[in-house]
Amino acid sequence: xxxxxxxxxxxxxxxxxxxxxxxxxxxxxxxxxxxxxxxxxxxxxxxxxxxxxxxxxxxxxxxxxxxxxxxxxxxxxxxxxxxxxxxxxxxxxxxxxxxxxxxxxxxxxxx
Amino acid sequence: xxxxxxxxxxxxxxxxxxxxxxxxxxxxxxxxxxxxxxxxxxxxxxxxxxxxxxxxxxxxxxxxxxxxxxxxxxxxxxxxxxxxxxxxxxxxxxxxxxxxxxxxxxxxxxxxxxxx
Numbered sequence: 708x709x710x711x712x713x714x715x716x717x718x719x720x721x722x723x724x725x726x727x728x729x730x731x732x733x734x735x736x737x738x739x740x741x742x743x744x745x746x747x748x749x750x751x752x753x754x755x756x757x758x759x760x761x762x763x764x765x766x767x768x769x770x771x772x773x774x775x776x777x778x779x780x781x782x783x784x785x786x787x788x789x790x791x792x793x794x795x796x797x798x799x800x801x802x803x804x805x806x807x808x809x810x811x812x813x814x815x816x817x818x
Numbered sequence: 819x820x821x822x823x824x825x826x827x828x829x830x831x832x833x834x835x836x837x838x839x840x841x842x843x844x845x846x847x848x849x850x851x852x853x854x855x856x857x858x859x860x861x862x863x864x865x866x867x868x869x870x871x872x873x874x875x876x877x878x879x880x881x882x883x884x885x886x887x888x889x890x891x892x893x894x895x896x897x898x899x900x901x902x903x904x905x906x907x908x909x910x911x912x913x914x915x916x917x918x919x920x921x922x923x924x925x926x927x928x929x930x931x932x933x934x
Contacts, residue, residue, distance in 0.1 A: 750925035794860050803874040808860025
């Protein structure tokens, strides 16, 4: 079983739609959680960190449920420019602080 | 541009050849990471440096792979006797242990390797 699992996708949604991505992680000792965005043939870029209390950044809302080991990302009023692959990312305990990525969920926002 | 840079951006090589990639991190960052990404997958951790010390290596890093960060600034990743299975995007990331963006990893554009 992979340490971080995501919805397989792809998601094709019309402009203006609300779309939600889910992610589960297997290591209960995981400490930090993020969503990264990756455009086609580009490097991953941090979209937002995810906190236990939930956090919002404009149209984006991230939630963390430690008991269920579940992370979510909600995108409201989706734009064409939101089309990308969204990567769920976890940092487990340990000194290296390396990122463990899910396989990503591809989103295409259609005009 | 003060972001992470990688060179070359693309490399095509024949099986059995050696290749070396370079990463220049953000100048004040003391941590440097190498990841590998294959099509349809997220990046996978390979190795990590804090300053010049290589502190952790993934089991993915076979003995054909070696990484260095001799002066705690730029890093190189060498693959010896390349195999077709080494074809992937090799991503470098850097982070700082201090400051407001502490531990946020910033990625370079990657080196795309194709082994024929």
